Amino acid sequence: MLLPRDVQEIDPRFVSDPYGHKLSRLLFASLVTIDPQTLEVIPDLAERVDVTAPNEYRATLRPGLSFSDGSALDADDVVATFHSIVDPRLATRYAATYRRIAKVFAADARTVVFQLDGPHATFLTDLELPILRAEDAGHRIGMLGGPEPIGAGPYRLLRRETGRVVLEKNPRWYAGVPIFPEVTMLVVRDDNIRTLRLLAGAGDLALSAVPTQLLPLFAPAGLDVTSARGISTTYIGINTKAGPLADARVRQAIAYAIDRPALIRAKLGGRAQLARTPIPPGHWAFDPNTPLYAFDPEKASALLEAAGLHADAAGVRLHVSLRCGSERFRLSVARAIAAMLHDVGIEAELRPSETATLIAQLDRGQFELTMLQLPELIEPHVLTWFFGTDHIPAPGREGANRWRFSDAALDAALERGRQTVVRSERIAAYRDAQLILAQQLPIIPLWHEDVIAVRSARAKAFVVPRDGRFSTLAR
16 A cells, blocks of 8 residues: 555554554544544444434443453453553643543443543544553653554554555454555655556555646556445645734635636546535535635626725735645646736745645645645545634644634534434534634635545555545455
8 A cells, every 4th residue: 555655653542643543443443433435423432322312322242351461351351442542641632622521440351331421422432432441541652663563453564664554464453354454554755656566566545635727547457446436635724823814805805816617627637526614525524515615706806896905016915925735736736826826916925845744834834825735525524623723733722723823703603513313403513603604714625636546456455435534345
């Protein structure tokens, strides 16, 4: 399997990079998991989860569970894992999500009881926390060059080094033998070299790792190209505190200036859906009536004029920087967007950088525009992490609201969506949230890219998952 970037972290309590997240879900198992096609919560280590009160959940483990080293997996391991995620000494990345658990305890060896501080509609998806051995829960695990991390997922880690990860089947996985018992993940950073390796038979599988303009090369070589509707969102993020960008009219002008259908055709070969909101079409919370910014450069120019940004003698109204990743394909898209902005008087200077550097700059507010991808959105409460006032990155405060966006009505709508367990009421709350985001535009959703797999004959059994994860390597 060919990857475009290296795995940075595999301890599921600290992982933030997309490939580390996907790998960690192969090594570790959770009480529940997400069906890769329906995107609904399904049992994993737990054979069932019962809601015994509005703020109490009871998880019953499957019988006879064990970790890859043969040690038994029971309720004590689950309790230790959930305690560790909020341990201030560990300072895990996701502690804030789990502080709503007032108490978690083992009722017996197979039963775990969670008591929350109040109703919390998203808790079922929060149970998708990979379970560690109790003896490992008190410290960080999976460091490069360190001991093998012990999990209960379909695979165990045979070898990990920079640029290469080798997995073999976990003989004690409760679900049996994975579809692909041995998997080598090889990092090939260059798009062209990755393509050449596949064509030469030096790679069997690439998942969303080949630019769409190169896809026509594969069929003549006997490789299969197949896809599924994706649920990630490519977007332009805007620093809403940066000079003229604080004016919503300027942000709306940028949205009108970008010809998204043309970009989808030219850069993605039509393999994407136009995005209205960060919630993808087909999701239960998606509101198809959310306003859509159609390509309209005249309206963009009028909004810029109304915002007091008058064109100079060269026709320039505004200078901005556009930060993006350094991958060749993303750079080509960013250049096309910069050209479209130029046509309405916005001069965008491209500033590419590696992902870690880019995120650090965004967290510190050192940007004006950026192009990023929101990972798979399954539980819409994740919007709080990206847009909630309490999640603007700052010393001692975690979050991904790098846009410095604060809106009391949005915070209230997102909180309503969290508190109620009634689906119709959650839909109404997220409808309001999507409308506010569309009007204020802290980000401009561009498209939801298809998940595309290039497969050799050896990888034909791989089913393309909508969530873009690697779970279908196993089942």
